Amino acid sequence: MSALARQRRHALLLLFVPGFLYLFVVRIVPAVFTLGMSFTKWNLQSGRPPVFDGVANYATLLHDHSFLTSVVRTLLFSAAATTIELVLGLAIALLLNRRFPARRLVRTLALAPMVITPAVVGMxxxxxxxxxxGPLNWLLSLAGLGPVGWLTNPAIVMGSVLLADVWHWTPFMFLLCLAALQAVPAESLEAAAVDGATPLQSLRLVLLPAIADTLLVAAVLRAMSAFELFAEPYVMTGGGPGDATDTLSLHIYKSAFLFFNMGYTGAMIVVSVGILVALYSISLRFGPRAA
Amino acid sequence: MSLRRRTPFSRLGLAFAIAALLVGTLFPLYYMLLTSLKPDATLLDQPPAFLFHPVLDHFKMLLSGNSFPRYYANSITVAVATTLLTVTLGSMMAYVMATIPFRLSGTAFFFILLPRTFPPITTLIPVFVAVRWLGMMDRLTTLILFETAACLPLVVWIMRGFIRTIPQSLLEASFVDGCTPAQGFFRIIVPLAAPGLAAVGIISFIDTWNAFLMPLVLTNFNAVTAPVGMLSYINAEEELVWGLVAAGAVLTILPVLIAAFTLNRFLLQGLTAGAVK
Structure with missing residues (x-):
């Protein structure tokens, strides 16, 4: 073995292996453990060790109304949040891509909500x-409307959570859209204009096809993180009133850390990761290039 | 240059749209700041008071209490330690992945990135059980240990790309001069990758500071961080605690906003530069 090869081996062992093993033990092993525990009957409060129980947990899940409701609720939320934020984000990116004074400052300020601590967004x-x-009901009353039970009316409370989410994450979509727009060569827009395209036509025929890949990646990233929504409803409503804002992550959290049904919760986690993987695969079919 | 015709009307429309955007974006933050500065007497006024004599009572009460300074110090300790650990470990791993070919490097990379795609809740139960069994509940070290693992995949991923843009000839020249690959990392890569290290460091800091689920589950008194500790003011059910909630929220997002404005250069320029390439 040459000196360099030996030194490289040395660097591999010294710089790479410790971090890798650490990551493996702390992240991969627990994930495998979660899969394993989903096949057991295991309540942490009972003090008894887990007992193998086959697919019983999964069979129960199929008839667990509150779990299935929270899956549907989370999927709907994720779809609505992604769509609204993508459209708004693109509109803002088109707006702030034009020339105007203090453009950098405006862009910076428009990005601010994106980094705010999720628990603080809830507050x-x-x-x-x-x-x-709060000022919202007062503002509505100026328009002769309301008052609205934003966080107390079960029929609209999910919309309130959605509103907070749109404020929080539209800037992220704006950021990705702006980056993509700036990468579109100016010549292609100029060519379209010379050919007599209206602004709307050049948006539809030149800009959108050019940034379609970015839009897809942005939508997938956002949909996946919206699917994991936790801190905001935890702070604002605790899942209530009733179970009106019981998102999948909240449902899993309660099942594990309020009722300590670890085996059953394991099955919920496996199913929700399955849904994520399925969604991810479907989205890849729509745009293979974006992967 | 713009090909669009600029009429006074379209300019007015543009100004109006930008103003509406800024109001929508900043009003919630502004209202939180207002609430934190309102004297207790005007806090519940309807219509809400927008002009009043601001007081720092809530901030004083929060900072002179027993709990909040502890939460805050915990958040700083965890975020700073996690950032230093992730950036060190992550850039070393990224360096090896980018410059040293080895068998199974593709598989290793897959296993590094895989946890990134799991929702945080997937690994939380085994982690909770293990931490309890080991008697490591409610400790800052425990939080740092698991937050570092949560940030690491992203750092390795970004830094691997960044290190690949550094000309390999520089590294090879250092080997000819007698550097070992490990020395090459510290003498060549670290100085050249400094902007990238700073950027991923800030991202790790923001991510860790904002973390909620992990500290919620793994702490209950000593190691509680600011975002989790704030909840005790919401759940207090006492009257006039609103000012404290708002003041705590203002203090909690202050470090993140500072970090983000520092990072802004990388976000608006670095990201778009990468997109053009």
Whole structure:
């Protein structure tokens, strides 16, 4: 073995292997453990060790109304949030891609919500939605509307969570759309204009096809993280009123850390990861190039 | 240059749209700041008071109490330690992946990125059980250990790309001069990758600071971080605690906003530069 090869081996062992093993033990092993525990009957409070129970947990899940409802609720939320935020984000990117004074400052300010701590986003909207300290119902009353039970009316509370999410994550979509728009060569837009295209035509025929891949990646990333929504409803509603904002992550959290049904919760986790993988595969079919 | 005709009307429309965007984006933050500065007497006024004599009572109460300074110090410790650990470990791993060919490197990369696609909740139960069994509940070290693992995949991924853009000839020249690959990392790569290291460092800091689920499950008193600790003011059910909630929220997002404005250069320029390439 040459000196360099030996030194490379040395560097591999010294710089790579420890970090890799660490990651493997702390992230991969627990994931495998979760899969394993989904086939057991295991309540942490009972003090008894897990007992192998076959696919019993999965069979129960199929008839678990509150779990299935929370899956549907989360999927609907994820689809609505992704669509609204993508459209708004693209519109804002088109707007802020034009020339105007203080453009950098405006762009920076428009990005701010994206980095705000999710638990704080929950608190900010908890304050805004409140009847006594919040301004929203007062603003509505100026227009002769309301008052609205933003966080107390089960029929609309998911919409309130959605509103907070749109405020929080539209800037992320805007950022990705702006980056993609800036990469579109100016010549192709100029050529379209010379050919007499209206702004709307050049958007549809030149810009959108050029940034379609980015839009798809942005939508997939956002849909997946919206599917994991946790901190905001935890802070704003705790899943209520009733179970109106019981998202999948909240449902899993409660099942594990309030009722300590670890085996059953394991099955819920496996099913939700399965849904994520399925969604991901479907989206890849639509745009193989984006992968 | 613009090919679009600029009429006074379209310019007015543009200004109006930008103003509406900024109001929508900034009003929630502005209202939170207002609430944190309102004297208790005007806090519940309807219609809400927008002009009042601001007071720092809530901030003073929060910072002179027993809990919040501890939450805050915990958040700083965890975020800083995690950032240093991830950036160190992650850039070393990325360096090996980018410059040293080895068998199974593709498989290794897959296993590094795989956890990134799992929702955080997937590994939380085994982690919780193991931490409890090992008697490591409610410790800052435990949080740092698991937050580092949560950030690491992204850092390896970004830094691997970044290190690949550094000309390999520089590294090879250092080998000819007698550097070992490990020395090459510290003498050549670290100085050249400094902007990338700073960027991933800031991203790790923001990610860790914002973490909620992990500290919620793994702490209950000593190691509680600011985002989780804030909940005790919401759940207090006491009157006039709104000011404290708002003041705590303002203090909690302050470090993230500072970090983000520092990162802004990388976000708006770095990202678009990458997109053009």
């Amino acid at each position: 900010i909207w908890f304050i805004l939605f409140d009847n006594t300290v």
